[in-house]
Amino acid sequence: MAERITPRSEDFGRWYTDLVIQGQLADYSPVKGCMVIRPNGYAIWERMQQVLDNMFKETGHVNAYFPLFIPESFMKKEAEHVEGFAPECAIVTHGGGEKLEEPLYVRPTSETIIWSMYKKWIMSYRDLPILINQWANVVRWEMRTRLFLRTTEFLWQEGHTAHSTFEEAEEETLKILEIYRKFAEEYMAMPVIVGRKSEAEKFAGAKHTYSIEALMQDGKALQAGTSHNLGQNFARAFDVTFQDKDGSVKHVYATSWGVSTRLIGALLLTHGDDSGVVIPPRLAQTQIVVIPIWQEATRQPVFDFTNRVFRQLQDHFSVKLDDRDQYKPGYKFTEWEMVGVPLRIEIGPRDVENNQVMVVRRDNRSKTPVGIDELVTRIEQILTVMQQEMYQRALDFQKANTHRSDNYQEFKRILEEKGGFIEAHWCGSAECEEKIKDETKATIRTIPFQREIEAGNCLICGKDSDDGRVIFAKAY
């Protein structure tokens, strides 16, 4: 962990990679495009899983597991879906020493295999809704990969629900979107724009795709979670019908939704600094590290005091004690800053004398002496304030980097010089959207739910945009 992290100002891309590699969050693997998630990174994912899984269960969802492999013929049943995914699949052609009669696709997402099962399980309205989620690995072949952000294999959750009406499916889609927003903002301290995707950007096979979009420190956008109303597309492709209360037979309505280990990348790009990772308190698997500072003469009193403090903290926080003999305090500080533990507690001989500890916040390095009698309540306060301030700082950044433009030349200049979100008018046509993408690499990130009703003219064709501005950005 001794190497220097490239400063963000010097090379943002290098900074990110240094963070991941030196923080031991992930590593390159010998398999092209696949990463190894190391324990420091996986601990973040475990905590994300835990929080999201609780939120899914509280809203009536249950977990299940479907096969990794999908028969080629299944992939081909939904026309848009196969077009979107087939080119990026890994394909198993041999198993058990023999060539397979039908190739198997390693799942890039599981709609097809799951809807083939729902056909067996759904007969009547009484079997609905089905609210199933799956935690799994998926594979999408990538040529240009970046650790956590774009890898051939990644981990995610994918929810797949079945409903008797379009309205109920739409309600489910939006309920999950709200869970994603809440998770991003209240746990990751990462503000997001909530909205709908354009036709061009929606999921292959969906009626509507909704997403949460975040802005990274380098001014690029990152899609952090998506929720799709699939209408009856997959039910039609797999002929999944149900008998409704009135005796009529209808195709089932579907949703699907997911977030992935990409969120770890989003977390780093939102909060990381030149010293390493910064994890918000509510998402940290280790919230506090306690580091005693002693000379040979003061060893015993410092250790006794430290152990007392540590035991007291253990009942209320997830806390680690770093009492390794072979490393100096400064080395330990650097190491724990690198991995992003929210609070460091320093305990030296002077602190023992004063019956206090020194609490240091990871995000802004602020130091607060805290008396041993008020240890737990004060630390709870400090963690709460830190969580809020991290969110506020990221929100201030997002606002400061959201621009408005009504002129395509200016739009291009903003993109070039500043990046960030650009609010602009768009006529709604795929042609204008594509022209902007081709010429600037910026895409419509989202048609936000919350936007001013404002008449305006499309950046490209000048036609009316009745509903207000959409958000453009270059994206990860």
Added chain:
Amino acid sequence: MAERITPRSEDFGRWYTDLVIQGQLADYSPVKGCMVIRPNGYAIWERMQQVLDNMFKETGHVNAYFPLFIPESFMKKEAEHVEGFAPECAIVTHGGGEKLEEPLYVRPTSETIIWSMYKKWIMSYRDLPILINQWANVVRWEMRTRLFLRTTEFLWQEGHTAHSTFEEAEEETLKILEIYRKFAEEYMAMPVIVGRKSEAEKFAGAKHTYSIEALMQDGKALQAGTSHNLGQNFARAFDVTFQDKDGSVKHVYATSWGVSTRLIGALLLTHGDDSGVVIPPRLAQTQIVVIPIWQEATRQPVFDFTNRVFRQLQDHFSVKLDDRDQYKPGYKFTEWEMVGVPLRIEIGPRDVENNQVMVVRRDNRSKTPVGIDELVTRIEQILTVMQQEMYQRALDFQKANTHRSDNYQEFKRILEEKGGFIEAHWCGSAECEEKIKDETKATIRTIPFQREIEAGNCLICGKDSDDGRVIFAKAY
């Protein structure tokens, strides 16, 4: 859930399949050899994961994630390993629309990919030990599959640790074996025999393999968990060395260990009965279901009382309320018995009058009226006793079905007529072991740690067996 379960006495194999399918624990998938784990089954796995994960973390292990794909050349680096696993692998030959230069094996186990990474991470004794576990899916091509017990894809955990001495690796191997024993006996209420595998039965690439072996209700054995001391085999294959304290350079010592979704099958085969699954209280995601019983006239008082009871229980147990209007109590009883919830609480008008509830145990159907004032303490007692008695019942079964034999004809007759574990003498040679396997399909399940020191003669060749009896059985 209305269909009849085939009684065990009629057809044990059918009974098992009925249990899994009608209990909606798993289902056959359209992908050959792969199953779908349905929410009822996955809930058991989640609870197993939770308990084991805590036990691993308490002993210093951390989780990580390694790629699904393994380059063919890696598989071939450890000679025994490739011989053992390559024939049962699924192989990816195409990715992203192109033929791959080197085929990728879908991991059947991850020693090779993990040790290729350990080579990057281990330089010095300071980097040791590495105590990593992974929760993942693996694929081993199977011709004859059975839900949970033998499927082409399954879920498991695989621990992979690295140490500086053989002794430390051996200590780790045994520490994990003890965790497996504890989990099987204290949570699954499934008694196991702890011991070492013969050379023929050990893991491909291991020095020693240890296992826990359980006996199922039909008299067949089931290997429920294995822990391997790999010596320096994988470190040599991947040239992983470290500089020791004295400056010398040595190959690293390794262990690996795992349990899988097969444990769900073991649970069913140990405790299931002709009404369905029986889950021991400490392993149940839902411990109690509350079922109100009312007529139209008594609806209101019964529901008020039920809600009061339900709220009180919620603070102490994981409990569900089944207040569905459209089903009769008897139907609900059958349904909850099928999925194995440990306790059912019935509340009728008479109970409301007497200020009590009726508690019914799933395993033996015993009914206990419990006064509302002592609800929590009494139910805690009932759950504790139920857990103990389920274990004791399984242990009694195991003992009653463990036979001794010193005569090969008798040995074959016992196998044929009764099944179960057979304790017999064996000279230690692979030839005699193989002869028994070929002629009877029984294998040496384990050389138990706890066995009487007893001289005897090998069943086959008559030579001395110095150390005592080993355990033979036909196995799943």
